[in-house]
Amino acid sequence: MENLKAKILLVGNPNCGKTTIFNSLSGLRGKVGNYSGVTVDRKTGSFSEGGVTIDVEDLPGIYTLSVSSLEEQIARDTISEGNFDLILNVVDSSNFERNLFLTLQLAEMGLPMAVALNMSDELEAHGKYIDAEALSEKLGVPVVKTVGYDTKSVKALKEFLAEAVLNPKSALFPWECGSCNFLCKKFDAIRAALESELPEDFRQWAPWLALRALENDKLVLDTIAQKAPKLSAYIGDEIKSIEDDTGEYPEIFVAAARYKIVGGICERCLKTRRKPRSNATRMLDSVFLNKFIGIPLFFALMYGVFQFVFTLGDPLMGFMESLFGALAAAIEGLWPQGSESLAKSLILDGIIGGVGGVFVFLPNIILLFVALSLLEDSGYMARAAFLCDRLLKRFGISGSSIIPMLVGFGCTVPAIIGTRTLKSKTERLVTIIVLPLFSCGARFPVYVLLIPAFFAPAYGGTVMFGIYLFGIAVALILAKLLRLTVFKGAESTFIIELPPYRLPRLKNMIPQIWARAFGFIKKAGTIILGMSVILWAGATFPQKKEFSKDYEAMAAAVETSALAQAQKREKLDAITYEQNAESFEYTISGRIGTCLAPVFKPLGFDAKITSALIGALAAKEVFISQLGIIYGMGDSQDEESESLRVRISRDYTPLQGVSILLFVLLSLPCIATLATTYAETRSLKITLGQVAGLTLIAYFVCLIFYQTALLF
């Protein structure tokens, strides 16, 4: 049997269940990639049925075929390329009316098409059903009912598609004039003009082009202006005459007329079987969007999500730590005991240490991706945006930014990727830039180390809370400033759909989560690797050969002394620490720290802190181990180290402590964030701007704080 190949495009509204259908059709063969140059998921896959191999591409969900949003542009471009045999328009049956708008727009293009009435089970639950045959007759294309996650239904869909793709039917042009008076006259006039001007093989497009011209489709109007300027002028006049006569844009009348046709189709095809049972979504919303408990409930839910993530995440993080530890030990075994090999140091401390330090967080990052997917697919994310919009509007961003911001408290990386749901490009960029100020999980250990060193236990919690709050405040103020200056622009259109609550299906979420995690590892991984090596080099070279004291002699003296074993150990450790500290000062990082010390002195930092902060460029928790190294205590210090904490509380005043805390809060968290910002914005300017901006803000805030506080 000859193996035929065909390609279909899945086109439909957001929330119509296209993804479920795509996953059901392609199964494990589905891939998630990116459209070139943008951060929009590109989903491709394939399946075989009845001797035909069908490639499937799931286009982004769109409400209309105009070109005002990125998703719409991608969909239009892909359709215009013409590289397909059939379009499967997936329709949410429970939202039949609104979904038909896009169906009609596709039909107007006269493309080979089929319609899948998805979620027909939901519609039945509402007591209604759709007469698929009547619809098929009206549109002139085959129609099938589907339930995206039901295996039997998917099998039927595959058979349906295998047949439809071999004998593709093009939709009938759905407009009958008579439903509207003056609009039809103009439409006919423009269509006639186009027919006379267009070359023969394009003449079939005249009706569609006329319609798009009336609907102010920028792409169509620009093309006509380029190819046929006189025609363009004529069309412009006709459009202007409608505006003059009625005072409104013609596209409004086209939309109204299209909905009239939709109404006609609904009357003919949408039937009621029985009275609907109560609407579950409405009931849930009366709780979730309640005037009094809505917002508190939102915060409670988000808190619950975080608890879930960290309860699952912490043991997994521990597992990752042991994994890397085991890996390090295994590799260390390749060299003889006590070897000072540079290669060994590079691999162990530089690569495994640096990269491992970031990848230890991978379980948390993945769990936060899961949380994001859950919130989006269940429909709750739209509600969250709705609840918080008023608050965020004042700062130049919209409610949709709230979820990425909250995710940022866990880890900034998934938060930045989570901004993909934001529709406004400007708002998305502003949100990405200020996200690091939502103090992430990696900074938490630093707070845990430093706060008890300077504050009595009773105040510890308050100080912690105050720090987080301060971060939020700076973020919002910065957002507002950015929106007033660099990212000026009118308030964006805030219009989001509140889809019905649906139970998210794990099968659907996995491909996307996997794609994002993998994408992070690939893109960020390279940058993190590079930076880890650079930082390792900075902390290793140049190597000090001649020391101020003869440490070896000192160590030998202790060995041969008459002290008890434990005391000997202590003294030997102290000697090692002192030697390490001196080594470090000699290295590039150490010297940079010493050089920059005067710059940071007004902030209350001394050379040690400054050096530690430079080391902490890699990742904030590295601050602690770096501090340990600088104090000569070795790199095994963590936030629970009493000894380190004691040393710190002895050497620095509480004011300096707060200054350090503020700097850690406000400066850029880690290179993983940097890498992700670059990957998502694709702009070196913005990424560097973020680094510079946040560092400068951190510097000046600490400066002002410390100097002002000294006056009291």
Added chain:
Amino acid sequence: MNKKQEKLSDNLEDYLEAISSLSSESGTVRPSDIAAALKVKKPSVTAALNSLAEKGLVAYEKYKPVSLTKDGAQVDTQIMQKHKVLSEFFTDVLGVDASEADVAACKMEHSLNDGILKRLMRFVSGLGTCDTCPSKKCARPEGDCFCPHAVPLSELSKGESGVIISLDKGLKNLGTYAGMGIAIGAKVKVLRVAPLGDPVVISVHGSELSLRKAQLRHIRVKTG
């Protein structure tokens, strides 16, 4: 707006009309022709022509034919337009006999100010029957309605509903609004308001959308 026109009396407007129609019929216009056409006495014609000449609307010299100046022609065009719109309204919408319509239009054209004219023109430019207006007698053009009960959607409170009759130019991305269900003729209902007063959830064409009040202000609906 021509300042002179504000002060032009109905009577003088009739003269301009007469001069214009006579000149298109026979070329030259003499005061006696005007007197015959308007059924008035010659001295009245003289007085009127003098008045019009003073305003710069006609060129009038004794023993020479009368003609409209450029300004006068402009004023006349405006009057003619009003006449046309009115008489079309009478014949096309109200089904009035053509000659009756003409007479009525002649009399009414003088009292039609520009605002009313524009609305009447929009009305006549597309005709249909309004099936949502409570009185059902309102004949509205497809896609527009001057129902006095129209209010901005932002003024509706929870539970109230209406029909969209206009989307004004303040809304950007009209295509997106249409694709999501917000179009003229659509029934909308305000479902709920956010705890902080903004945004608002509306149901339209079977789906629930959240919009800010500032956007809703640009959408006018007819309630009831």
